[in-house]
Amino acid sequence: xxxxxxxxxxxxxxxxxxxxxxxxxxxxxxxxxxxxxxxxxxxxxxxxxxxxxxxxxxxxxxxxxxxxxxxxxxxxxxxxxxxxxxxxxxxxxxxxxxxxxxxxxxxxxxxxxxxxxxxxxxxxxxxxxxxxxxxxxxxxxxxxxxxxxxxxxxxxxxxxxxxxxxxxxxxxxxxxxxxxxxxxxxxxxxxxxxxxxxxxxxxxxxxxxxxxxxxxxxxxxxxxxxxxxxxxxxxxxxxxxxxxxxxxxxxxxxxxxxxxxxxxxxxxxxx
Amino acid sequence: xxxxxxxxxxxxxxxxxxxxxxxxxxxxxxxxxxxxxxxxxxxxxxxxxxxxxxxxxxxxxxxxxxxxxxxxxxxxxxxxxxxxxxxxxxxxxxxxxxxxxxxxxxxxxxxxxxxxxxxxxxxxxxxxxxxxxxxxxxxxxxxxxxxxxxxxxxxxxxxxxxxxxxxxxxxxxxxxxxxxxxxxxxxxxxxxxxxxxxxxxxxxxxxxxxxxxxxxxxxxxxxxxxxxxxxxxxxxxxxxxxxxxxxxxxxxxxxxxxxxxxxxxxxxxxxxxxxxxxxxxxxxxxxxxx
Numbered sequence: 001x002x003x004x005x006x007x008x009x010x011x012x013x014x015x016x017x018x019x020x021x022x023x024x025x026x027x028x029x030x031x032x033x034x035x036x037x038x039x040x041x042x043x044x045x046x047x048x049x050x051x052x053x054x055x056x057x058x059x060x061x062x063x064x065x066x067x068x069x070x071x072x073x074x075x076x077x078x079x080x081x082x083x084x085x086x087x088x089x090x091x092x093x094x095x096x097x098x099x100x101x102x103x104x105x106x107x108x109x110x111x112x113x114x115x116x117x118x119x120x121x122x123x124x125x126x127x128x129x130x131x132x133x134x135x136x137x138x139x140x141x142x143x144x145x146x147x148x149x150x151x152x153x154x155x156x157x158x159x160x161x162x163x164x165x166x167x168x169x170x171x172x173x174x175x176x177x178x179x180x181x182x183x184x185x186x187x188x189x190x191x192x193x194x195x196x197x198x199x200x201x202x203x204x205x206x207x208x209x210x211x212x213x214x215x216x217x218x219x220x221x222x223x224x225x226x227x228x229x230x231x232x233x234x235x236x237x238x239x240x241x242x243x244x245x246x247x248x249x250x251x252x253x254x255x256x257x258x259x260x261x262x263x264x265x266x267x268x269x270x271x
Numbered sequence: 272x273x274x275x276x277x278x279x280x281x282x283x284x285x286x287x288x289x290x291x292x293x294x295x296x297x298x299x300x301x302x303x304x305x306x307x308x309x310x311x312x313x314x315x316x317x318x319x320x321x322x323x324x325x326x327x328x329x330x331x332x333x334x335x336x337x338x339x340x341x342x343x344x345x346x347x348x349x350x351x352x353x354x355x356x357x358x359x360x361x362x363x364x365x366x367x368x369x370x371x372x373x374x375x376x377x378x379x380x381x382x383x384x385x386x387x388x389x390x391x392x393x394x395x396x397x398x399x400x401x402x403x404x405x406x407x408x409x410x411x412x413x414x415x416x417x418x419x420x421x422x423x424x425x426x427x428x429x430x431x432x433x434x435x436x437x438x439x440x441x442x443x444x445x446x447x448x449x450x451x452x453x454x455x456x457x458x459x460x461x462x463x464x465x466x467x468x469x470x471x472x473x474x475x476x477x478x479x480x481x482x483x484x485x486x487x488x489x490x491x492x493x494x495x496x497x498x499x500x501x502x503x504x505x506x507x508x509x510x511x512x513x514x515x516x517x518x519x520x521x522x523x524x525x526x527x528x529x530x531x532x533x534x535x536x537x538x539x540x541x542x543x544x545x546x547x548x549x550x551x552x553x554x555x556x557x558x559x560x561x
Contacts, residue, residue, distance in 0.1 A: 006394065009390055009425065014377060018383075036427075038424045038425065038426055040461065040462070042491065043491060048424075051491065052385060052387065093382050094381065096382060136322075138317040166318075
């Protein structure tokens with residue numbers, strides 16, 4: 001049936017321009033395209049439509065390549081483009097902004113053969129996306145010394161520690177952040193690092209995005225606070241889960257909080 | 272009283288798009304530039320550097336937001352999330368007008384992030400006008416739509432593009448962002464008469480003009496916003512200013528973005544041409560007078 005109403009025409013165009021291969025070789029489509037577009041003396045109807053198809057893939061693959069630079073470098077351009085096409089087919093862009101295009105990329109890669117078995121690659125996807133999210137997350141002012149001083153001692157165990165909305169916590173099997181840096185600072189082949197458990201925090205500094213790999217014990221506590229667990233309970237759970245001595249934990253925790261506050265991670269104490 | 276006069280649309284002079292490679296130069300050195308256009312969607316975020324940069328830009332320059340994703344001609348409902356975020360951008364900038372494209376960008380399940388052309392007929396005019404009115408009801412800022420470049424034409428079209436653009440603007444009482452490069456690209460791709468297009472556009476509805484470069488492909492012309500404005504487009508701009516008078520003009524350069532000095536020189540070229548034409552006209556409204 002010849003599509004004449006706007007919704008029909010738009011469904012037809014979207015269906016055509018999201019095809020991964022050129023439309024010219026698809027005879028049935030060429031026939032139905034003649035019903036929709038006019039063509040001209042230089043381009044057939046299906047060739048006209050194919051310009052938009054080509055642009056669709058260039059634009060979306062390019063956006064993913066920009067957000068996942070190190071992933072593209074690690075597996076190579078052509079395999080990366082094939083991976084992007086599979087991802088976009090599985091998760092068509094729905095947001096008004098290309099910024100959101102990669103929001104399920106890490107999840108997709110971790111379920112896709114052969115990449116799901118490449119732990120470094122999966123870690124890299126998470127690291128890259130953490131930087132995208134941290135970049136434009138909401139703002140929040142760091143907690144003030146006055147606010148800390150004004151919080152009575154007895155209120156601390158039940159206090160919820162509010163952390164900066166841009167903070168991203170990543171448990172990694174590889175120091176993937178080092179690969180991310182290499183991909184942005186050198187043109188040579190990326191070196192795969194040895195496996196090494198890594199607890200990475202991505203955050204927004206005063207002028208740039210920053211990251212730091214912190215020790216496991218601090219990361220466990222920070223994760224519990226990030227999930228909204230009150231301070232006292234978070235400390236207890238950390239000590240129990242990690243089998244730490246109370247004394248060793250107490251010796252460390254003050255220093256952790258001091259650093260987190262200094263880096264702007266703590267924004268409030270909700271009592 | 273015409274649209275421009277009724278909404279007190281100012282002539283901002285000649286500006287350029289605010290693009291990432293120039294953020295440091297513009298915000299650091301604060302070079303002379305009449306005004307900047309920003310892509311609305313780049314600043315529909317919750318925080319961080321983008322909003323910091325936008326605030327800094329607004330502190331030093333006149334800024335107008337230009338959207339690419341409203342999909343005013345789409346069949347899917349206008350996105351309330353999109354409109355909410357656009358509202359925040361408009362509140363932050365407080366611009367004299369805002370704009371998007373007379374096009375569609377996707378269906379309910381997919382956003383193609385493309386400025387797709389519309390079939391041009393009475394049914395589509397009704398559809399688009401109804402949606403424009405909903406946008407206008409939502410925002411207390413004059414709204415303008417840009418004519419898009421296109422690479423395909425629809426069997427369902429029964430109007431010429433300039434008729435479609437004018438009818439949508441008249442029936443919705445909206446402004447026109449007149450992109451003369453797009454007219455040229457469309458002329459090359461579809462054989463329409465670009466000068467007739469310029470002549471048909473109602474003077475009182477044009478709030479802004481776009482200039483840009485494009486790329487010659489084997490069998491068509493692609494609207495890439497790359498490279499210098501071509502001579503043929505300068506000629507169309509000349510004709511547009513002769514007809515429309517002092518209209519805010521914006522040089523877009525989005526691909527292979529050059530050094531700031533090259534972009535600023537392109538804006539200077541537009542300004543010189545504009546001033547030359549306006550000097551011959553009896554009444555000139557300059558940026559300083561608004």
